[in-house]
Amino acid sequence: QTVVTQEPALSVSPGGTVTLTCGLSSGSVSTRYYPSWYQQTPGQAPRTLIYSTNTRSSGVPDRFSGSMFGNKAALTITGAQADDESDYYCVLYMGNGIVVFGGGTKLTVL
């Protein structure tokens, strides 16, 4: 079974830039997987950040951007702020109606 991979944890300094990636245990991610990204703080519902690789959801600041990075999808946060400290999840569409979440990345801003 294919697993969607993410860095378990990353850290970034306030004002810094960090890139989170989303890969596959077997194979490469491409735009046809329609990668999307979600932010979640403890006790809250997820918030949609990016869909279809690089389209920002309504109201999402432009310091969040999505892209392809080699054989992975990527979420880059530029000018990180304290309230960006959250869990981040990517989602890939695997075809035949099946969607898979990555394991999540815990981002610390310090």
Next chain:
Amino acid sequence: EVQLLESGGGLVQPGGSLRLSCAASGFTFSSYAMSWVRQAPGKGLQWVSAISGLGGSTYYADSVKGRFTISRDNSKNTLYLQMNSLRAEDTAVYYCAKGGGCSSASCQYSFDYWGQGMLVTVSS
């Protein structure tokens, strides 16, 4: 304003059943696929199931296939998840989410709106 309001969660014994509901408003319900996503305590998000806009196509994660049934009533703008043969590992917060599939008009392979979540606890 899009709103998704889940109900029906609670405590159930192993082997029992529960039906979750998600009342939707603020968009043309029948024009969008809908999904259920869950999160076990202290764990990550897991996709559970999706249904097409008109309800003709349904999809399930392997972990719930044969036990859970997703459905929708477009006349009531409501999404359902019937959960049978519940196990301890089904304990989670269950989220209703807009998207995750296709309608007759288009496909949306991501989720753009989420409910607040509903806790389901399977325990004796």
